[in-house]
Structures are given as structure tokens and as C-alpha cells.
Amino acid sequence: MQPLKEQIDAFVADHLPTDTVAWIDTYASHKIIHDALWGTFKLTPYEVALLDTPLLQRLRYLHQTGAVYLTYPSAHHTRFEHSLGVLCQSGRLCAALKASALDEGRVDASCEDNVRYAALLHDTGHGPFSHTSEQFYSSLPDMEQFQRDHPEYSQSGGGEILSALIVQSPAFQNFVSGINSKRKRKLNCDKIAQLITGTTDASEVFMSEIVHGPFDADKLDYMPRDGMFSGLKMHVDLDRLFHSIRILTANFDGESQTRIAGHLSGLSPLTQVMFNKMLLFTGMYHHHKVRAVDCMLWAIFLLATERGAKVGGSTLTSCVDFLRLTDDRLLIPELCNDDDIKSLITDIRERRIWKKALVIARNTVPPSMHNEAGESPHHLYAGVATLAGNTQEKVRIRREIAKRIWEVASKPCPIHKVWLDVPQPPGMTEAKQMWIEAPGQLEPHTLEHFIPVDKWVELYGAHQSRAHVFAPAEACKAVGEAAKKVFYDLFKLEFLDQATAFAKS
Numbered sequence: 319m320q321p322l323k324e325q326i327d328a329f330v331a332d333h334l335p336t337d338t339v340a341w342i343d344t345y346a347s348h349k350i351i352h353d354a355l356w357g358t359f360k361l362t363p364y365e366v367a368l369l370d371t372p373l374l375q376r377l378r379y380l381h382q383t384g385a386v387y388l389t390y391p392s393a394h395h396t397r398f399e400h401s402l403g404v405l406c407q408s409g410r411l412c413a414a415l416k417a418s419a420l421d422e423g424r425v426d427a428s429c430e431d432n433v434r435y436a437a438l439l440h441d442t443g444h445g446p447f448s449h450t451s452e453q454f455y456s457s458l459p460d461m462e463q464f465q466r467d468h469p470e471y472s473q474s475g476g477g478e479i480l481s482a483l484i485v486q487s488p489a490f491q492n493f494v495s496g497i498n499s500k501r502k503r504k505l506n507c508d509k510i511a512q513l514i515t516g517t518t519d520a521s522e523v524f525m526s527e528i529v530h531g532p533f534d535a536d537k538l539d540y541m542p543r544d545g546m547f548s549g550l551k552m553h554v555d556l557d558r559l560f561h562s563i564r565i566l567t568a569n570f571d572g573e574s575q576t577r578i579a580g581h582l583s584g585l586s587p588l589t590q591v592m593f594n595k596m597l598l599f600t601g602m603y604h605h606h607k608v609r610a611v612d613c614m615l616w617a618i619f620l621l622a623t624e625r626g627a628k629v630g631g632s633t634l635t636s637c638v639d640f641l642r643l644t645d646d647r648l649l650i651p652e653l654c655n656d657d658d659i660k661s662l663i664t665d666i667r668e669r670r671i672w673k674k675a676l677v678i679a680r681n682t683v684p685p686s687m688h689n690e691a692g693e694s695p696h697h698l699y700a701g702v703a704t705l706a707g708n709t710q711e712k713v714r715i716r717r718e719i720a721k722r723i724w725e726v727a728s729k730p731c732p733i734h735k736v737w738l739d740v741p742q743p744p745g746m747t748e749a750k751q752m753w754i755e756a757p758g759q760l761e762p763h764t765l766e767h768f769i770p771v772d773k774w775v776e777l778y779g780a781h782q783s784r785a786h787v788f789a790p791a792e793a794c795k796a797v798g799e800a801a802k803k804v805f806y807d808l809f810k811l812e813f814l815d816q817a818t819a820f821a822k823s
């Protein structure tokens with residue numbers, strides 16, 4: 319297989335104009351955007367020139383929250399308007415930091431240009447159904463090889479890595495050179511890539527924190543946007559937040575760093591953000607219907623890679639194959655050449671979603687199984703939580719357990735339709751990262767020093783988190799009973815009646 323970087327270079331070349339200068343020459347004026355969430359804001363001509371390229375336009379066909387729209391019918395917002403929203407919020411964060419006492423001119427026009435470009439580009443590495451395909455392609459061989467060869471990306475997600483490689487590709491650099499040749503201020507592709515992955519120097523951490531930080535423009539957009547378009551409204555007092563942040567240089571983790579610091583008086587909007595994130599996970603991203611469709615999409619990806627089958631008209635062997643697909647293309651049965659996958663696609667299109675055969679949760683096991691003493695609240699229910707995650711090994715173990723359940727159930731449906739789902743608890747590291755200044759304190763502490771929000775949300779999550787065995791409706795009863803036996807054999811896990819109460823047939 320071609321190395322990841324070479325494949326990305328070819329993908330970007332296919333998605334940008336070949337004659338950059340002629341393209342840019344047609345963009346002389348600003349554009350006013352009307353956004354349902356943020357109202358009216360302005361893009362510069364060179365931002366519009368980027369927005370109009372196929373590289374950015376493809377984001378119109380990637381739902382921001384994957385297949386959530388099959389559960390919350392109005393959640394059809396896409397990575398495209400989210401990217402515009404992140405640009406808008408980045409501009410507001412820059413303005414707030416400039417207005418604060420300690421800015422000292424660090425958020426200058428050139429900083430803001432790069433930050434705004436990074437905001438527009440930060441999700442260009444997403445594939446169909448956003449997080450679902452990202453989690454799948456992140457363990458494909460070309461991505462794993464790339465991360466082994468580039469340890470500097472070890473902390474970055476697959477989507478971020480692809481976005482950074484897109485920005486550093488020769489075709490993109492050529493596009494930016496065209497823009498730079500027309501302007502006094504210069505955009506810097508390496509800097510934009512660092513802002514996306516959060517790998518700037520210690521003296522510039524504040525810049526990447528605007529796009530990729532504990533309370534970044536990404537979160538300040540997706541939280542209210544996901545809330546608004548799902549109907550689960552999320553409030554954050556942004557004015558209060560913007561008035562309580564500034565840039566600060568201080569010693570932290572043994573080095574001098576320049577970061578965004580919040581003031582003690584602004585803890586409440588930061589707490590709102592963290593609670594909203596948890597509410598969005600329990601109410602939306604980890605809703606059982608959303609997870610069931612996620613498993614159906616995984617089944618499509620897994621069958622396609624195992625069988626070398628085509629979906630959306632192409633095979634799925636490398637990460638970049640996913641970048642060449644969009645949600646709409648993936649769900650066209652005529653572009654697929656495998657009958658099992660076609661049937662899954664049709665089930666998703668017609669919303670025949672798998673059902674809960676077994677629910678593994680705090681209220682479906684006897685209290686004696688809770689076993690919380692001295693353990694992290696995540697480690698509930700006899701180790702089932704340890705099966706969460708999307709590494710090849712974790713997926714293999716879950717598929718083996720699903721196969722065993724399917725056999726004990728006497729194979730009531732095709733094996734690829736029985737799925738064990740153990741959602742990964744949301745990362746809640748914001749409180750460990752965000753600097754807080756308090757009167758009389760010489761050095762900043764992190765947010766967790768003042769309020770243990772991470773503990774609160776962890777405990778809340780432990781009470782809310784659920785694993786499921788999913789199956790088609792007609793197989794649910796047999797699969798649910800078999801799953802109880804298998805979990806008892808594997809983990810000595812017992813269940814209350816409500817664990818299978820949803821398996822009606």
C-alpha cells in the first residue's frame with residue numbers, strides 16, 4: 319500500500335484548483351454568512367476562496383454527529399457549518415484575548431489569520447459519519463504505521479492527523495503560496511497544522527488552545543450547535559467566559575508556557591461546558607439507538623475491508639479511501655457490490671435499526687455486582703468496561719464474544735448482525751488542562767484544583783454508562799438469553815430481568 323502521506327497528497331491535489339492564482343483572482347470581496355446559531359459574520363476574500371474549494375465543500379455531506387439524525391430527526395447539521403461556526407468562535411476568542419490586559423500584542427493580525435484558517439480546516443480529515451469512520455480508520459494499517467513512524471502524533475486522533483497532513487501537502491502549500499503572493503501578511507501551513515493538532519511551542523500554546531484546547535472554539539461551537547439541532551438545548555454563558563480569560567506566561571510542568579487562563583470569577587461557564595458535554599454524551603452520542611446504528615456502520619466497514627467489497631463505489635483499504643467517501647455516497651445500495659452489506663445499507667436507509675437484546679448497566683445487574691469499593695467508577699460490572707475502545711485487539715475480543723453469543727443462541731440471524739457495544743467513556747481532561755488565576759496566587763492552578771468537575775462527571779457517567787448486545791428484532795430474544803449465559807461464563811456476571819426486558823420477540 320502507498321504510504322499515508324503520498325495518498326493524502328494525491329487526495330488534496332484532486333480537491334483543490336490546479337491554477338491557484340486564477341482561482342484566487344476571482345475572490346475580491348468579503349462574504350457575509352448567515353448562520354442559524356451565531357447570526358451574521360464575515361469571511362475575508364481568501365477565506366471564501368478556501369471555502370469554495372471541493373476540499374471544504376465535501377464537508378457539506380458529512381453529518382456533524384454521524385447517524386444521530388436517525389434518532390433526533392433534525393440533527394442534520396454538517397461538518398461544513400460547524401467549521402464556519404468554529405471560525406466565528408475563533409474570531410470571538412481572539413477578540414476577547416486582544417481586549418484582555420495581558421495580551422501584549424500576541425494575538426496580532428497574522429496570528430488571527432492562521433487561527434481562522436486552522437478553524438476552517440480542522441475537520442477536513444473527517445470521513446463518512448464523522449466519528450464512526452474516524453474510529454474505524456484509525457486502526458487501519460496505514461494510520462498505525464504512520465503513528466509508529468511519527469511519535470509526535472501519538473496523542474492526536476486520526477481525523478486530526480489527516481487534517482494536518484492535508485494542510486502540509488504540496489497541493490495545499492501551493493494554494494497558500496498563491497494567497498500569500500497577493501497579500502502582505504503570510505499564512506504559514508506548518509503553523510496551521512500545529513494549531514490543528516495542538517503541537518505549538520510552549521510560547522504559543524495559547525494560539526493552539528483557541529482551536530484545540532480544553533475550552534476551544536471547536537467545543538464552543540459543537541456544544542450549542544449539537545444541542546440546537548437535536549433539540550437538547552445546551553446553554554453556556556459565553557459572554558461571561560469571554561470576559562474572564564486572558565493570555566498568561568507562567569511556569570507549569572517544569573517549563574515556561576504561554577497559555578489561556580481563566581479567572582476564578584469565571585468558573586461557572588467552564589463548569590457549564592463540562593456538564594453539557596456529559597449531558598450530550600448520555601443523551602445523544604451514547605443514546606442506544608445512536609450506538610446501534612454506529613454498530614451497523616461498523617459492520618459495513620468491517621465486512622467491506624474483510625471481503626474487499628465496494629461501498630460507495632470504492633474499496634476501503636486505506637484511511638484515504640474513507641476521505642473519498644461521504645455519508646450520502648456510502649448509503650447508496652447501487653454503489654455496493656456485496657449483498658450482505660447492501661442489506662445493512664438498506665436497513666439503515668429505511669431505519670430498521672437493531673434492537674437491545676441485552677443491556678449491561680447499573681440498573682440491570684444486582685447491586686452485589688456493582689463492586690465499586692476503591693475502584694474508579696468506570697470499572698463497573700465485572701470488567702465489561704475494559705472491553706471499551708476501538709483498537710484492533712478490543713474489536714477482535716468483542717467480535718469473539720458476539721460470535722459466542724450467536725452460537726449459544728443457535729445462530730438466529732447472520733453473525734455480522736449480533737454486536738457487542740461497549741461505549742468509551744468521554745474524555746473529561748479539560749479540568750486537568752485549563753489554567754485558572756486566583757487573587758493572591760503566584761502561579762496558575764488547573765481548574766480541578768478549584769472544583770472537582772472531572773470527578774463529578776465521572777461519577778455521573780458511571781451511573782449512566784451502558785453496554786449493549788444488539789441484534790435484529792426477530793433475533794433479540796434468543797440473543798439476549800444467550801448473552802446472559804455467555805457473560806456469566808466469562809465474567810460471573812448476573813442480570814436482573816430488566817436486562818432483557820426490551821427483547822420482545
Ligand SMILES: Cc1cn([C@H]2C[C@H](O)[C@@H](COP(=O)(O)OP(=O)(O)OP(=O)(O)O)O2)c(=O)[nH]c1=O
Binds near residue numbers: 477603
Ligand atoms: C465522540 C463523539 C463525538 N461526536 C460529535 C459531537 C461533536 O459534534 C463532535 C466532537 O468531536 P470533534 O469535533 O472531533 O472534537 P473533539 O473530539 O476534539 O472534541 P473534544 O475536544 O470535546 O474531546 O463530534 C459524535 O457525534 N459522536 C461521538 O461518539
